Every structure is written in C-alpha cells, then in structure tokens.
Amino acid sequence: MTPVLEVRNLSTHFMTRRGVLKAVDDVSFTVGQREIVGLVGESGSGKSITGFSILGLVDPPGRVVNGQILFNGDDLLKMSPTAMRTIRGKRIAMIFQDPMMTLNPVLSVGTQMIETVQAHDRVSRAEARARSRDALGLVGIPSPEERLDSYPHQFSGGMRQRVAIAIALLHRPDLIIADEPTTALDVTIQSQILFEIKRLAAEFGMALIWISHDLGVVAALADRIMVMYAGRIVEAGQVDGVLSEPRHPYTSGLLSAVPAAVPRGEPLRPIPGFAPSPLSRPSGCAFRDRCARATDICATEPMLEIAAGREFRCFHPHLWSAA
Amino acid sequence: MTVFVIRRFLQSIAVLAVTAVIVFIGIYAIGDPAEMLISPDASQAERAQVVASLGLDKPLWEQFFTFAWNALHGDLGRSFVFNRPSIALIFERLPATLELTLTGLVFALILGIPLGLLSGLKPNSATDEVIMTGSIFGFSLPSFWQGMMLIMIFSVWLGWLPSTGRGQVGEFLGIHSSLFTLDGLKHLILPAINLSLFKLSLVIRLTRTGVRETMPLDFVKFARAKGLSEKRIVFVHVFKNILIPLITVIGLELGSMLAFAVVTETIFAWPGIGKLLIDSIMRLDRPVVVAYLLVIVSLFIFINFVVDVLYSLVDPRVRLGGAQ
Numbered sequence: 339m340t341p342v343l344e345v346r347n348l349s350t351h352f353m354t355r356r357g358v359l360k361a362v363d364d365v366s367f368t369v370g371q372r373e374i375v376g377l378v379g380e381s382g383s384g385k386s387i388t389g390f391s392i393l394g395l396v397d398p399p400g401r402v403v404n405g406q407i408l409f410n411g412d413d414l415l416k417m418s419p420t421a422m423r424t425i426r427g428k429r430i431a432m433i434f435q436d437p438m439m440t441l442n443p444v445l446s447v448g449t450q451m452i453e454t455v456q457a458h459d460r461v462s463r464a465e466a467r468a469r470s471r472d473a474l475g476l477v478g479i480p481s482p483e484e485r486l487d488s489y490p491h492q493f494s495g496g497m498r499q500r501v502a503i504a505i506a507l508l509h510r511p512d513l514i515i516a517d518e519p520t521t522a523l524d525v526t527i528q529s530q531i532l533f534e535i536k537r538l539a540a541e542f543g544m545a546l547i548w549i550s551h552d553l554g555v556v557a558a559l560a561d562r563i564m565v566m567y568a569g570r571i572v573e574a575g576q577v578d579g580v581l582s583e584p585r586h587p588y589t590s591g592l593l594s595a596v597p598a599a600v601p602r603g604e605p606l607r608p609i610p611g612f613a614p615s616p617l618s619r620p621s622g623c624a625f626r627d628r629c630a631r632a633t634d635i636c637a638t639e640p641m642l643e644i645a646a647g648r649e650f651r652c653f654h655p656h657l658w659s660a661a
Numbered sequence: 662m663t664v665f666v667i668r669r670f671l672q673s674i675a676v677l678a679v680t681a682v683i684v685f686i687g688i689y690a691i692g693d694p695a696e697m698l699i700s701p702d703a704s705q706a707e708r709a710q711v712v713a714s715l716g717l718d719k720p721l722w723e724q725f726f727t728f729a730w731n732a733l734h735g736d737l738g739r740s741f742v743f744n745r746p747s748i749a750l751i752f753e754r755l756p757a758t759l760e761l762t763l764t765g766l767v768f769a770l771i772l773g774i775p776l777g778l779l780s781g782l783k784p785n786s787a788t789d790e791v792i793m794t795g796s797i798f799g800f801s802l803p804s805f806w807q808g809m810m811l812i813m814i815f816s817v818w819l820g821w822l823p824s825t826g827r828g829q830v831g832e833f834l835g836i837h838s839s840l841f842t843l844d845g846l847k848h849l850i851l852p853a854i855n856l857s858l859f860k861l862s863l864v865i866r867l868t869r870t871g872v873r874e875t876m877p878l879d880f881v882k883f884a885r886a887k888g889l890s891e892k893r894i895v896f897v898h899v900f901k902n903i904l905i906p907l908i909t910v911i912g913l914e915l916g917s918m919l920a921f922a923v924v925t926e927t928i929f930a931w932p933g934i935g936k937l938l939i940d941s942i943m944r945l946d947r948p949v950v951v952a953y954l955l956v957i958v959s960l961f962i963f964i965n966f967v968v969d970v971l972y973s974l975v976d977p978r979v980r981l982g983g984a985q
Contacts (some may be wrong), residue, residue, distance in 0.1 A: 395885055397877070427888030434886075439879035444901045444976055453897075454887045456906060489977040 340411065342513050343369040343392070348385075348405035350391045359398065359616045360385040363569035366519065369513065376545040376556030376577065378588050379566035380593070380613055384548045386435075388566070389515045392547075393432055394422050420433055428458040433507035435518040437498035440660030441490040447501055454513045473504040477534060496527035503535065510542050517549045518579060551597050557581055565589050566616055568624035575648040585648060585655040588625045613621075623652070670674040670786065671963045677955060681732070684954045685725050685947075691813040693717070694741055714852070715741060735808045738948030742941070747952040751934055755956070757827055758933030759924070761919045763851055765857035766911070773861045774907075777868020782895065784873060792865060799862030808855040808928035815851060823848050825930040834963075856922060860914055867910055871903030912968035916961040 342646040350362040362384045369375050379385045384476065390396050392407055394414065407414040409430065416424065426432075442450060451470035452463060461469075474482035477500040490498055499519055506514055516535065520528040536559055537545045550556050556563055557577055564574040565588065573586040584590040591609040611628040616618060620627060625642035632652040640651040673911050703711075712718050716727060728738060737748045780789045816824035816890065827848055876899065884894045923935035930936075934953060941949040972979045 393886055397882075422886050423890065425888070426886055432883075432886040432901070434879055434883055436879060440883040442880040442884070442898050442902070443978060444905075447899070453889060453893065457888045457890065457893075492976050502883070548737060 341370045341471065341570070342373075342404075342410060343547075344408040345388075345392070346406040346408070348391060348407065349400065350387050350396055350400060350402045352400040352552060354617070355400060357617050359609075359635065360569050360619070361616060362391060363406075365566075365569070365571055367564055367571060367574060369545050371512075372540070372545055373562065374536070374560045374570060374588040376546060376560030376563040377547055377549045378553060378556055378563060380505070380551060381618060382613060383566040384569040384616075385566050386517050389432065389549055393426055393430060394419075395426075395432075395623045396439050398593060401458040401653050422572075424458065425591050427454055427511075428509045429511050430513045430515065431501060431509070431511040433499070433502050433506050433514065433516040433519045436522045437495050437502055438522070440502050441498055443490055446487055446489050447493075451486070451500065451505055452509065452543065454505055458509055469508060470504075470567075474501065476507060476538070477501075477504045479504070496523050496531065498525060499527075499531055500534070503531070503538075507542070511544060513547065514539070515547045515549070518551070521552070528555070535559075547557065551653060553581070553592060554598060565592070569616065569618055571649075572625065572652070573648070573650040579648060583656070585650045585658075586625075586652045587656070589628045589650075590656060591628075607616050669966055673959075676962060677958060679952060680958045681729065681951065684726070684951050686721070687941075688945070688947050688950050689721055691722075691919070694723055694947060696945075697748025698741055698944075714959055718741040723811040728948075732955075739945055739953040740941075740949045742944050742946045744947075747946075747948040748956075749950055750937065750949060751956055754932060754934045754937050757931060758919060758922050758935060761849065761856060761925070761931060761933060762915065762922055763854040765918060766860065766915055768853055769857040769860035769864050770911070773864025774868050778872060778895065778900075780865065781876070783985055784869075786965075789869075793869075795867045796862035799858045799865075801891050804855065804859060804924050805928060808852075808925060811851050811855055812928070822851050823853065827932055844846065852925050853930050855928070856918060856925045860918065863910065863914065867907055868903060871906060872899060901975065905972070908968055908971050908975065912964050912971075915965050919960055920957050921946045 345631040346361055346366050347369070348365045349360065352359040352361055365388060367375070367383075377385045377388065379507040387396065391402050392409075392414065392638070394402075394417075396402060402415060404416070409425065414425065418423070421571050441447070445476065448467060448470060451473065453456045453587075455461060455466035471482045471486055476483060477647060479485055484498065485493075490501075493501065495558075496512060499522075502519070518527055519535075522529050523531065532555060535546070538544070548556060548559055561579050563577045564571050565586065566572070567588050573580060573584065573589045580589060581593065584593060588609070589611070593609075594607040595609060607631070609628055614624055614627065620637075622637040623629070623632070623640050633654065635653050639651050642649055642651055643655070685957075694715070695708070695717055698715075699711055701963075709718075716724060719727070731738065736746070737744060740747045740750055741985055743750060750858070776792050778794045783789055810814065812824040826948045830842065830845055874896075881894060881898060884898050889898075920935075921930075922933055923939055925931065926933045926935040929940060937949065938953050
C-alpha cells in the first residue's frame with residue numbers, strides 16, 4: 339500500500355534579520371493510509387512548522403527551502419497555488435491549537451462551514467448547508483440545525499474545537515493534520531475530543547498527524563510516534579516500542595519528565611538546560627549540551643540509524659536487553 | 662433594542678439640554694450683540710428700544726428660560742440680523758453642507774478602502790510606500806492651504822472647474838441639490854475633495870492597520886487551510902473584521918466633517934451652515950449660533966445611534982440593550 343504522505347528531506351527556514359532560522363531541518367517521514375502518527379517535541383522544536391509546511395501555509399519570512407512532500411505520489415511543493423488550494427481543506431485538512439482563535443468571530447458557524455463546502459464542490463447553498471449540519475451532528479454537537487446560525491462566541495472552547503473538527507471532516511480528507519488540538523482544553527473535554535477523533539478517523543479511513551507535546555495523549559492515540567528536537571526527528575517508531583524502550587537520550591529524558599511515568603513520591607527529572615536557540619544550534623547533535631551520554635564524537639552529525647522498525651539519530655543510544 | 666432606543670433617546674434629551682445651557686452662557690459671555698447691531702450714532706432712546714425688543718435688557722437666567730420655554734414649543738428664536746426664525750436659516754443652508762459632507766465622505770471611502778487594502782496586503786512594497794507617503798501629505802498639509810492649491814491648479818491654471826459657489830441647483834424627488842445638475846457637480850468637486858483629503862488619509866491608514874492586524878490571526882490561516890480563495894479571505898473574512906474600527910471612526914468623523922466644514926465652505930464660498938456659523942459668531946447673532954449648535958449636536962447623536970446599530974449588524978458579539 340502506498341503511503342498517503344511521504345516527506346523527504348524537508349527543510350523550512352526563516353530568513354530573519356538575525357540570521358537563518360532552521361525551524362525544520364532535513365526531516366523525512368511517511369504516513370501510511372489510516373495511520374495515526376504522533377509528532378512530539380518541545381515548543382519551538384519545529385513540529386507545527388512541519389505541519390504548516392505540508393499545507394504550504396508557512397508565513398514569510400519562512401520558506402520551504404528543500405525537500406519533497408509526496409501526497410498520494412504528487413509533490414505538493416511543485417504544485418501551483420491554485421492546485422494547492424484544491425488540496426487544502428479537500429484532501430488534507432488541518433485542525434489548529436486554539437479553538438478560540440480559529441473561527442472568524444464575525445461570521446456564523448454555518449457561513450464558515452458552507453463556504454468550505456462550496457470552495458471545493460459546486461453544490462447549492464441548501465445542499466452545502468445540509469452537509470454542514472450533518473458534519474456538526476457527526477462530531478456530537480446537539481441540535482446542529484440551529485447551531486449553524488450561531489456565532490463562535492456562543493460556543494464553549496470544546497464545542498468550538500468540535501466545530502473545527504467538523505469543518506475538517508466536511509470533505510472526508512485523506513489526511514488530517516491536528517496541531518495540538520486538545521492543548522487549550524480542559525482534561526475531561528480533551529479525552530472526549532481524543533475519543534471522537536480516533537473514532538472518526540477509523541470510521542472514514544483517514545490518516546492523522548497528531549502534533550503534540552503531551553506524550554500521554556500520543557500514547558493513547560497514535561500508532562507511531564516521531565520525536566522532534568531542534569528541527570529534526572531524533573527518534574521514530576511504533577508507540578509501544580519508543581515509549582517503553584527509548585533509544586535516544588532525549589526521548590528517555592522526556593519520558594522521565596512525565597509525572598505519570600515516575601513512581602509516586604519520586605521527584606520528576608527534568609532535562610537539564612534549555613533547548614538551543616534555533617539561530618545558533620551547536621554543530622553535530624543538537625542535544626549534546628544537555629545529554630549525559632555525550633562524548634566528543636557528538637560534535638559531528640549523527641547519522642540516522644534504522645534497526646528493527648526504529649529510527650534514531652544518536653551515537654550512544656540506550657541499549658535494551660531484547661534489542 | 663426597544664430599551665436601547667428609549668434609553669438612548671432620554672440620554673439625548675439630557676445632552677441637548679446641557680449643550681443649550683453651555684452655549685447660551687458661552688455666547689452671552691463673548692459680548693453684547695447690541696453693540697454690533699445698533700449703529701454708533703443711534704440715540705439713547707432708539708438703543709433702549711432695540712435692546713428691549715430683543716429681550717436683551719432682562720437678566721441672563723430670564724433670557725435663558727424664555728429661550729428654553731420657546732424651544733420646547735419648537736421655536737429656537739429669531740435671528741437678530743436677518744429677523745427670521747434661526748432654525749429656518751439653518752435648514753435653508755443645511756442641504757448644501759450635507760451634500761458637500763456626504764460627497765466628501767463617499768469619496769474618502771471609495772478611494773480610501775481600496776488603497777488601504779492594497780497597502781495592507783503588500784506591506785513595504787513600492788505601492789505601499791507611495792500610498793503611505795501620499796497619506797502623510799493628506800494628513801499634514803493644512804486644509805485651507807490644500808483648498809487654495811486646488812483652486813490655483815484646477816480653477817486658475819487649468820480652468821477646468823469653478824472655484825466658488827454652489828452652482829445651479831437641481832431638484833429631484835423634492836430634494837434640492839447640486840448633485841442633480843452638471844454645473845452643480847462641477848462646483849461640488851473641488852470643495853468635496855478639499856473636505857475629504859484628510860478623511861481619505863485616515864481611511865487609508867485605518868484600513869491598512871486593520872489588514873495588517875487581521876492577516877496574521879489564526880482564523881485567516883484556518884480559512885486558508887480550508888482551501889478558500891484569497892479573494893474570499895480578504896473581502897469576507899478580513900474585511901468584515903476591519904469594518905468594526907472603520908465604522909467607529911467614520912461615524913465620529915462624519916460629525917466633525919459636518920461641524921467643521923467651516924474652513925472649506927469659507928474658502929470656496931459654499932453657502933452652507935459652516936459659513937452661516939462663522940458669520941453669525943462675528944455678528945454675535947446668538948439665536949442662530951445656539952440653534953446651529955443644537956442642530957449639530959442632534960446630528961452627532963443621530964450618527965452615533967446609527968453607528969451603534971451598524972455595530973450590532975457587523976459584529977455579532979455586540980448586542981444592543983445589554984439585556985444579557
């Protein structure tokens with residue numbers, strides 16, 4: 339089965355006054371059909387920019403400078419703006435982080451949904467409205483017909499995110515990119531939304547890229563996980579494997595900073611130091627300044643190691659007895 | 662909504678009453694109209710007779726209450742100079758000012774909004790630089806100087822357009838206006854441009870700022886992610902958000918344009934209320950000044966009311982009446 343999305347050597351740089359900021363640096367990965375991939379990392383690791391790069395929505399001064407983004411075999415980076423517009427919202431949809439900000443405050447929810455239908459399909463307003471209503475019903479919004487005439491401020495945060503999800507589902511896309519869609523919601527709403535998205539993705543056979551900094555969320559949702567650090571994917575593999583037996587010291591560092599993973603009463607172990615400034619990343623492994631296992635060799639670029647369905651970039655990976 | 666209208670109406674009455682008191686006392690303090698009206702060689706008896714006939718011999722409070730009582734009966738007094746009801750004088754002149762102001766405003770909007778959009782969508786481009794530089798001129802060159810330059814270029818040198826007066830006035834649906842004759846329109850162009858240049862600059866800058874502030878917001882990016890055309894994003898998603906600050910400022914500015922058309926009307930000898938006001942202040946024609954200000958205040962109140970209603974139409978988060 340061909341993958342839905344294949345990203346090869348993607349680099350997205352921001353040409354700032356203080357220099358070139360390498361937000362995404364030589365990133366490659368694939369997303370299979372119906373696959374849920376979690377993309378995790380700290381703030382500023384480049385995970386959101388990766389998502390925007392796929393949709394061609396990087397704002398200046400940012401620019402995709404290198405790579406290929408093959409979507410069902412076609413390179414999105416070679417497409418004209420018009421062709422790209424027919425992909426956005428139709429074949430690849432995106433859900434944003436803050437539901438308070440993603441809907442236009444002065445347009446009714448119905449208007450914002452109907453325009454999405456009509457941007458891609460030549461259908462009557464009545465039919466577009468009917469489809470919008472059905473989509474609202476699908477994501478569990480009560481009395482969807484009346485709610486179409488409501489404005490965003492009349493919805494709670496969780497309900498607004500459901501509306502955003504309904505908009506993403508309107509065209510039954512092949513791929514949804516979800517950029518921390520539950521981060522701004524409280525925990526009970528968060529788990530409801532997670533459950534709904536997982537159900538809908540399975541029901542419609544959609545692939546999902548779930549961008550998050552929350553390892554717990556990704557563990558519950560994803561098939562595969564990719565860990566990003568300083569613009570690069572440092573480790574990738576099946577969720578169970580990566581979370582139980584991390585090979586990269588950064589992944590293990592992340593895991594021991596998660597409250598649920600540490601036995602009660604023991605202090606959390608934060609990763610020492612700070613993520614490097616994206617303008618002045620150290621040569622070689624970007625994590626070496628914070629890494630207990632680093633040696634002189636880490637000043638050179640670690641190659642991608644691929645072993646037993648796992649990929650990682652490290653000279654001194656953790657070794658697990660089974661491996 | 663009904664509650665809102667009633668409350669607003671009561672507030673308006675209070676504002677009008679306070680304005681009347683302030684203006685009445687203010688103009689009383691400026692000087693004695695009798696000095697202006699009566700020729701210096703009039704005899705003492707003639708003088709006393711005129712003063713008594715105008716009611717100027719009574720104490721201030723009595724004059725005010727006579728005025729207030731008459732005003733409540735729809736009579737804002739007679740002009741000392743023209744010996745005609747002051748309100749009639751104003752309503753005679755008001756259409757000229759209204760047509761000038763509205764033409765100026767429409768001009769500022771139909772030119773200012775597209776230019777502002779152009780500027781805001783391509784910030785720091787050559788187009789943007791040209792438009793912004795132009796708007797600085799519109800802002801900073803004094804209105805009277807702009808007016809004189811317009812006359813010099815278009816009337817004196819090129820001889821294209823007349824420089825003074827209102828021209829021939831046409832009638833349409835019972836409304837008399839220069840807008841309905843070619844000659845009238847020719848007369849209207851220069852003063853309308855003069856009056857609108859400052860507002861044009863303001864509209865350009867407001868629109869540009871609005872675009873610059875709205876474009877980076879998440880909902881614009883989300884609209885792009887939905888695959889909407891750039892046209893729809895700019896003219897529906899962004900524009901409807903920009904309308905909110907635009908309506909506020911336009912509303913306020915329309916009032917000030919009406920009230921301060923004085924300069925333009927003076928330069929172009931436009932027979933509007935601004936010119937009437939200046940003349941009346943010079944002659945201390947108190948009933949006209951007071952009536953003029955009351956009319957302007959009423960217009961302000963009306964414009965603000967329209968702005969509030971427009972708000973609730975443009976921004977669904979605004980609900981008039983505050984019942985919720």
